[in-house]
Amino acid sequence: MNSLKLIALVLGLLLFSSCKNKSPKPNPELASIDFLRGELLLCGDGQFGELKFSLACNYETRETFDLAIALLHSFQYSEAEKAFVKVLDADPNCPMAYWGVAMSIYHAAWFPPSEKELIKGSKILNAAKKLSMDEKQKDYINAIDAFYINWERVDHKTRAKRFESKMEAIHTKYPDDVEAAIFYSLALYSTRDRVGKDYKNERKAGKILESLFNTNPNHPGIAHYIIHNYDNPVLAHKGLETARRYAKIAPSSSHAQHMPSHIFTRLGIWEESIQSNLLSAESSRCFTESAALDGSYFEELHATDYLVYAYLQQGDNLNAEKQYDQIKTLKAFYPTNVIAAIYPLAAIPARLALENRNWEQAANLELQKIDLDWKQFPWQAAIHHFARAMGASQIKDFEKSKQEIEVLKQLHQNLVAQNDRTKSIQIKQVEIQIKTSQAWMNFRNGYKEKGLTLMQKAVDIERQTSKHPITPGDVLPAIELLGDMLLELKKPKEALVAYEDNLKTHPNRFNGIYGAAIAAKQSGNLNQAAVYFNQLLALTGNNDSKRPEIDEAKVFIKKNEVI
Template sequence: MRTSACVLALSLAAAGPAIAQDHVHAQGAHGGLGTVVFPNSGKTAAQADFIRGVAHLHSFGYRDAAIAFRAAEKADPGFALAYWMEALTHRHPLWGQEDLPAARLALSPLGASSQARVARAKTPRERAWGGAIEALFAEGKEVDRARAFADSMRRIADSDPADLEASAFAALGLLGLGAQVGKGITADDAIRYAENVFAKNPKHPGAAHYLIHAFDNPVRAEQGLPFAREYAKIAPDAEHALHMPSHIFLQIGAWEDVVASNERAWAASRAWAKQNNLDNAVLDYHSLTWLQYAYLQQGRFRDARALIDTARTLMASGPANARYSLWDFWFQYASASGDWKSVSVADPLSVDEAPDAGAAFPLPDMVQAGVAAVSRGDSARAARILSLLKARRATAVPGSYSNNGYEMGVALIAGGIARLRGDQLGAIAFYSAGADIEAKGSPAGPPIIPPVLLPYGNLLIANRMHSEAVRAFERELLLRKNHSASLLGLARAHRAQGNPAAAMQAYRQLLENWKRADADYPPLREVKAGASSSPGIILN
């Protein structure tokens, strides 16, 4: 068959010389998706849809990508790569989501078996791609399938570094594997592949996107800042590309940038849903939760609370969203504001059943419900949730991410119960154990399991352990840079310790965060006074 201008060029090392590549820009109904070069053996009629689908896939626009790949399949029913790429739209590795039956169904028109499907590829390189994707959706444990895909894509990319799509998907494969085995294990290799793509095609949507994910941790975030600044420019019509830069902005505490990114992303999500006549369940509540978190860091509590009403209205008028609920917005607001009573939201779980009923509840929901019970003074309910949490902890692998989450949750709730009972030393001991676990972590995004170091530091101040409190807040600020509540705690600890210069520095940094804060927010007076050269302040 004649190869099109988008022929899958650059064969494996043993397959002969490379075929010249032509640049194809992803445009169309969702233009502004970046520049993708993916030579292949498909018919010319299938190329625009196929390239558009790949561009959407790199920006995690899974629904639009699937539509584009199906259009490419219709234009060229024998175009094997289109089916394999459609299957990838049913796996969202960095979101912890996979619809394996849907992925296999997408592959079924191509052939009844993996061998039959791979045999339909028209070039050695396309057969290699097919083998990698077939391995991802074969039988077996998810971690083994993810490793097989990542290893296969690495081999394809290593055979020809000029094949930028292979490098891009190798980076994605490694990040997906990292989500299974630990991000730090695969991040350096993912960065290497993605940087190769970015250096040769700085308009590639996947390169900047995957580099942001790879650098999304407190230690390396500054290295991701150039890519965060570029990604929204590369793919301005991809809603996720508008949100993703805020992963880096949040890590460095650039709250104005976090707000700007997510206001744009949320508006784009609303427009996209309206344009496609979709219900509210598909809206990007992820961006909305990040926007609320940034508002809270800025002291904009009215704006943050208003988003609860926004979510309530949207969620009430359509099907439920599987990833987010009204509780997520309420808990984030209440834990930052201390207002646990003025807004009424249904609790996400019931703990009146047998202890093993807790197996059905997500870990964050259990911890949040326990923290809410403590904050409302309901020690009996908190104790029931603690029992469920301990039972779940007993089944977790020691040292694993989930086990650490259980340990932090137990520390938060047990410490809170001890505090309610007046056992200050007991509460300090629980919080201290949880804080040590938290300090070893590498958080990304707004915390779904509340920080332990924050209540630990505040409790240390209350017990006049000021040096220890300073250390607790400093540890939290290493994990969450420029975090407003931690800055407030640090300033208070320094002040109580008798270090007014250090207190003033913390207050001034916080005041910069709060330059748009609600004028009547009570701690604002304290912060303004502490940031000035005036010697006296009032601690609330």
Template sequence: MERTGIRTICAAVLSGAAMLPGTVAAQSVDLPTTCNPAADAAIDDGLTRLHNMMYIQAEEAFNRAAVADPNCATAQWGIAMSIIHPLWPGTPSEAETARGQAAAQRAIELPAGSDLEQALVQAAVAFYAPGLDGYRARLSAWADAQQAAEKGHAGNIDVVALAALSRLATAPRGPARAEIFAAVGDTLDALHQKEPDHPGVIHYAIHAYDNPSLKARGVPYAEIYDKIAPDAPHALHMPAHIFTRTGNWEKSVHLNDRSAKAALAQSTDIVQSHYAHAIDYMVYGHLQLGAAQQAERLVTEMLAIDNHQVSFGGAYALAASPVRLLLEQDDWSGAAGLSPKMHSAIPWEKFPQAVTMHWFAKGLGAARAGETDTARLAVAKLKELHTAMQDRGQDYWARLTEGQILSVEAWIELDAGNTDLAVTHQTAAADLEDSLGKSPVTPGHVLPARELLGDMLASLGRAEEAADAYRATLAHSPNRARSLRALK
């Protein structure tokens, strides 16, 4: 496929869209600092963008503050914070980490400012402290320091909101996660009552309630976030996390359309990963609505861009969306025929957890199309990727890959006539995937293992058990089209 750059795609996608729909004045924050007025204003701009997770723009704003007041430690705090990305999968690049470390060191060397400013600086500096082993340890150190800052400055909404974010970012997976998220949600609900337009409070509340058991609490926030930050691509996308949980595909598609257009409009040398992230959610929504042609058009447009930002979010979307088109429509031969070559803009060796979806789709498609040798090759590739993730400490993604391997092996065994073993493998894959849950980077697994169990049981004539599997899938992922069709 011929590739093109940002300008061509912008012209195609944004024609006739000079202004985003529903645009209103964006809300800003007001962090008191001892910096000069120009720097103080730039810090408020940067912090607003930081709360909206527009990290590139946030860093630019904090850099403006540093130029306006070279003695402003809080400007350096903001630069250091713009690198951390607490809730995003993946880790900062070496270049990003070097910028953050330099800013943290500069913040220490400058006059401390107020007690509030000093507490914030110390929290950011904790992330970059020497001797910490890996990103999770750094994140934990920042979280501890940010929560210590909260104790001394509980009356400052930005400090408390960032402490809430730190609790979300360090919450363990498993049964305790929902309980922690609910408690963080209680804190954010109280802050929202005091300051209903604060972008960080609304944003972090959506993340707190991005959970099957808490989704109803997130709906009020999902309904307003795009009004608070109408030009921020990530803010326009975030409500879709809740609408995906509730199965409201029309709202998800609409908001992600606005997000993708905003990301393109604000991209310059590279296309922000906010664009690809929104497209993946939109592709998923269109497929649930039965609008496959719209989904295919979006994937074609996304793949035609050759200057995507290198990030895990972008890599995930570029890997997931093409295979969703095939798997959601039961195109097993198409999935089996996937080329090993993936999009050239991404250095895929950096993102094994995204590459797994490509080989899972190829393996599953091959197994279901009776191409056993290809399916076994895919399993071997998945096992290589699993080892790479284990070596990198990517435990969540490694466990998900274990489920993918079990699913492909299940369908290989079914093709070989080993029915009991096939069902055992697919059941184990479904139980594992359900226990792990989905990452916020994805609207849903490219094909849920529990739904695949329903397919397998249905093919064996075990209709009642199959129906139970499809209903269980819908309990996790309401209004999924394949499960709904299977139950008719």
């Protein structure tokens, strides 16, 4: 296996220029296609892992082709396309270079391609199908072509499923083809049930990938996709070893630096999440500088969201605020159609206010001014209006709370009207926000039972809804808020059940542990209260947290020496 370093690309390009007897004719069908071209924008020393997957293209292009595959596996889609185009320019008769560009446009695990991208992908594959190729290359071309065929009339879900079926057939036909197995697992992830919690596809994909990892320990795609498939409370423990290895496999990828934190976050391992995202944010800023971007590369914002979340769970408001300060004046982002670029701008200020129960601040949050229309992002905007609704209810500004709930309802309708399967989790999450906001508005307005009923309905929806892969977690889990409400109703035993249930899926959450400590204390179980207060102190022991809950924990432990 060859280490995919930047020097390999340079050597590959030198080999292109040395082929004096080979002057490939450009394919005239590609003249109208707006390919991404130019020098690859890579930071660090260019290490993206080890793999070999050239499928009979010219020898001189193989280093670049494998680098393109590695970039594709680390979701650096723009750079992957540019690398595939370099192969295509040097070897216009290489079918897999066409395949690679089409795969870079599909970006299976993320947002669906735009109409412009679907047109582009279709043109590329139409040209590819006219080339001479062997049976295996034809199978790969036909597999991705199944996603693009009749895109004008067939919905994304159906086309993604067609691609999955084709990749399954390739995996079955060529059982020793490592890349076939990997891309099949990616296809399974792309067609997973995005709302439910049985994780059928994720389990199947994870099993395939784990079977490959021992013999391919430095393959970036295997490690990356294991983490994605196990990024949920049920399976996260299976991905911990991989998470601790992935960043070392592809250290030059900002996404690879960040991805381990998905597992760390699911397991409540905050310090490792912080270190992972500090590296990712730094790498992203390097990319922004190299590319001379007008604004920030989205990976920096994504990493910052996870950083703020982790710092807040340690009670470290100071560092959480410092991270937010680095992005809160940004107006432009690249690329603009990545939801991870916009999400943190709504989520982070909401988290800072809500996690600290600063209701006045939450009620008066303002959306960050950006060079885009927030109306294009109803899911992200909903987080902002949820925070305002919650804050307004808590300070008993019921008129404002009603207004914010109406905005939430409209945003929910906008999402439903888009009829986009990939946004099914977003729809459910806004539904939870509406129920939760209504619950607290009624509760604070004196309608206690109605508030409790609505809060329980929100929890029921939350129990059936999986986490969105973009977010480190809900800005406030519904079941944690149910615990808060039960405490106020002087039902500490029931509240403790809710908090403990919450901690099973949101381990080491600051407010969850504190709530459980208070509920145990009010239930008369001082031993259990001490356990939770000690957990809170351990959680915040590495920073100078100013949160009052820490002082309360210290006073309790000193006064009740029961542990």
